[in-house]
Amino acid sequence: MENAIALVDCNNFYVSCERLFDKSLQKRPVVVLSNNDGCIISRSDEVKKMGVKMAEPLFKVKSLLEANNTAILSSNLEHYCEISRQVMKILRDDIDKIEVYSIDEAFLDLGTADKVCEVGFQLKESIWETVGIPVSVGIAKTKTIAKIANHLAKTSEKAKGILDLYDSRYLDLALEKTKVGDIWGIGRRISKRLNNFGIDDALQLKNADVSWIRKEFSVIAGRTILELRGIKCIPFELTHDDKKSIAHTRSFSHSIVNYYDLRNAIIYFTTRAVERMRRDGLCAKSITVFALTNRFKPDFVANSITYESIYHSDLRYEINGWALECFEKIFQSGLEYKKAGVILNNLVKSEKMTKRLFGDERFERWRKLEQTIDELNFIYGRDCVKLARVGGLDFWKSSHIFENENANLPKPSKLDGNTSEFRRFL
DNA sequence: TCTGGGGTCCTAGGACCC
DNA sequence: TCTGGGGTCCTAGGACCC
Numbered sequence: 001m002e003n004a005i006a007l008v009d010c011n012n013f014y015v016s017c018e019r020l021f022d023k024s025l026q027k028r029p030v031v032v033l034s035n036n037d038g039c040i041i042s043r044s045d046e047v048k049k050m051g052v053k054m055a056e057p058l059f060k061v062k063s064l065l066e067a068n069n070t071a072i073l074s075s076n077l078e079h080y081c082e083i084s085r086q087v088m089k090i091l092r093d094d095i096d097k098i099e100v101y102s103i104d105e106a107f108l109d110l111g112t113a114d115k116v117c118e119v120g121f122q123l124k125e126s127i128w129e130t131v132g133i134p135v136s137v138g139i140a141k142t143k144t145i146a147k148i149a150n151h152l153a154k155t156s157e158k159a160k161g162i163l164d165l166y167d168s169r170y171l172d173l174a175l176e177k178t179k180v181g182d183i184w185g186i187g188r189r190i191s192k193r194l195n196n197f198g199i200d201d202a203l204q205l206k207n208a209d210v211s212w213i214r215k216e217f218s219v220i221a222g223r224t225i226l227e228l229r230g231i232k233c234i235p236f237e238l239t240h241d242d243k244k245s246i247a248h249t250r251s252f253s254h255s256i257v258n259y260y261d262l263r264n265a266i267i268y269f270t271t272r273a274v275e276r277m278r279r280d281g282l283c284a285k286s287i288t289v290f291a292l293t294n295r296f297k298p299d300f301v302a303n304s305i306t307y308e309s310i311y312h313s314d315l316r317y318e319i320n321g322w323a324l325e326c327f328e329k330i331f332q333s334g335l336e337y338k339k340a341g342v343i344l345n346n347l348v349k350s351e352k353m354t355k356r357l358f359g360d361e362r363f364e365r366w367r368k369l370e371q372t373i374d375e376l377n378f379i380y381g382r383d384c385v386k387l388a389r390v391g392g393l394d395f396w397k398s399s400h401i402f403e404n405e406n407a408n409l410p411k412p413s414k415l416d417g418n419t420s421e422f423r424r425f426l
Numbered sequence: 427t428c429t430g431g432g433g434t435c436c437t438a439g440g441a442c443c444c
Numbered sequence: 445t446c447t448g449g450g451g452t453c454c455t456a457g458g459a460c461c462c
Contacts, residue, residue, distance in 0.1 A: 034448035034449075036447090036448070037448095038446075039447065039448050041449095057447035059446040060446085060447080062446090075448095101443095102443085102444050103444075105444080184443080185442070185443080186442085187442045187443080188441090189441060190442085218455080219454075220442080220453080245450090246450085247449075247451070248450090249450075250448090251448065251449090294447090295447085304438085304439095308436090308437090338447095339448095343450095
């Protein structure tokens with residue numbers, strides 16, 4: 001007998017979190033906004049009923065929301081992460097095999113236990129009573145169907161938040177009700193093309209010819225068909241692999257035209273990305289830098305470049321140097337940039353690699369250097385020291401940011417020794 | 427002027443996810 | 445006027461090799 005897979009998914013997660021902090025939001029429609037307060041990324045049921053779509057730009061629906069007394073909130077990711085940890089802990093305490101899939105959902109391997117529905121119900125109750133977050137549970141033989149079950153559990157009145165499609169005679173009915181675009185792994189483009197072939201719902205896709213779909217679309221679409229037939233193709237992943245890339249990207253509230261403004265943005269993005277990379281003990285083999293104009297305008301320009309380094313590195317000054325070289329290559333004057341970013345690719349475990357490349361003695365010096373930078377960060381503040389990482393002391397001294405914003409700080413004579421240390425490494 | 431065939435590796439870009 | 449951010453995986457096609 002096949003193991004049953006459950007998908008536990010928090011309802012309107014960010015909104016539910018906000019309602020935990022502020023009870024007065026319980027009775028009001030609520031939306032939570034994206035980073036720049038540009039888009040709506042979480043909606044309460046009331047807002048969904050108004051017809052407001054996921055990722056809809058706020059300006060398009062602002063008057064509608066206000067007319068309905070909607071609470072419009074900026075996001076607070078740290079809080080949501082904390083709530084998420086509490087939810088996952090409850091699942092972990094009860095279930096051995098759990099795969100945390102995202103901040104608000106987890107797959108559970110329920111084994112071959114009968115009464116899987118009861119298990120799901122208990123988990124739902126326990127999360128509601130302990131944390132105060134409403135969740136829905138979908139149960140099936142495969143992850144793809146569990147996703148569908150979960151979606152129906154959320155929307156159907158009868159289901160009351162739990163739907164078991166493991167061995168259900170309603171399976172095909174459920175599939176028939178599901179549009180291809182709502183299937184996990186079938187996005188907007190593919191679903192449109194499927195529609196052109198007359199395939200509109202999940203049942204039709206399930207009965208389609210696998211080899212034809214594989215050839216006409218992709219292996220992923222073919223895999224999805226098998227999953228819909230109850231054949232497990234997407235494995236259960238108990239542990240997370242190390243990240244393969246780390247990105248820091250932002251949209252600008254105003255267009256950037258000036259060379260130095262964009263350059264400083266790239267430096268900042270790189271610093272943030274490298275910080276996270278080092279925190280995870282990883283190093284990068286390549287770096288991508290991109291800068292985009294407004295993608296909603298017809299003369300949209302996307303400039304990007306990937307710089308393949310000679311060897312893996314987690315040396316900050318090196319990576320910052322590459323980022324700037326990339327920037328020089330893609331910057332085009334006369335363009336109005338609306339978004340830019342830095343992506344570190346091909347990440348591997350850091351220490352081992354560096355040790356191998358440097359040898360023990362050099363590695364030890366390198367480690368001390370990095371420690372010194374951490375100390376300097378502490379003394380002078382991140383935003384000051386990040387400039388030193390880029391081009392060494394010369395850049396720091398010549399930087400107008402340093403002069404303007406941090407002029408009251410003492411000049412770090414301590415760094416002098418370290419820049420020459422930097423040079424020796426080069 | 428004619429202009430192999432098969433294999434590997436790499437990368438940019440597409441598509442998808444939450 | 446205003447349009448998110450951080451990821452993963454696949455694939456077509458170019459470069460290169462014998």
